[in-house]
Amino acid sequence: xxxVADIHKSISAILTELATIAVATGKLTHAARLFGAAEAQHxxxxxxxxxTELATFVRSLAAVxxxxxxxxxxxxxAEGHAxxxxxxxxxxxxxxxxx
Numbered sequence: 001x002x003x004v005a006d007i008h009k010s011i012s013a014i015l016t017e018l019a020t021i022a023v024a025t026g027k028l029t030h031a032a033r034l035f036g037a038a039e040a041q042h043x044x045x046x047x048x049x050x051x052t053e054l055a056t057f058v059r060s061l062a063a064v065x066x067x068x069x070x071x072x073x074x075x076x077x078a079e080g081h082a083x084x085x086x087x088x089x090x091x092x093x094x095x096x097x098x099x
Contacts, residue, residue: 011088012041016053023060029076032064036080037088043081 019034035057065073083091 008041008085011085012038013053015041015088015091016057020056020060023064028064028068029072031060032068032073032076033080034091035061035064036077037083037091038080040081040083041085041088 015034015038019031019038022028022031022034038057068076
C-alpha cells in the first residue's frame with residue numbers, strides 16, 4: 001500500500017499534468033485552479049514541487065498569470081489550493097475519462 005506522502009505526490013503529478021493540458025487548450029482559469037490544487041498536495045506533506053516538474057510548473061504558471069491577470073489568477077489559485085485531497089481527486093475524475 002502506498003504511503004500518504006506517495007498518494008499526495010501522485011495526485012499532485014496528475015493535477016500538474018492536467019493543468020498543463022488546460023493551459024495548452026486555453027482553459028486558463030481551470031489551469032490556475034489545478035496548479036493551486038497541485039501545490040496544496042505538496043504543502044500537505046511539506047514537499048517542494050519535484051525538480052522534474054518544476055520547470056513546466058513555473059513556465060506554465062507565468063503564462064497563466066500573465067494571461068489571466070493577477071486578480072483572476074489569484075482567485076483561481078486560492079480556490080484550487082483550498083481543496084482537500086478528496087476534493088482534488090474529485091476534480092481529476094471527470095478529466096480522466098473512462099473507456
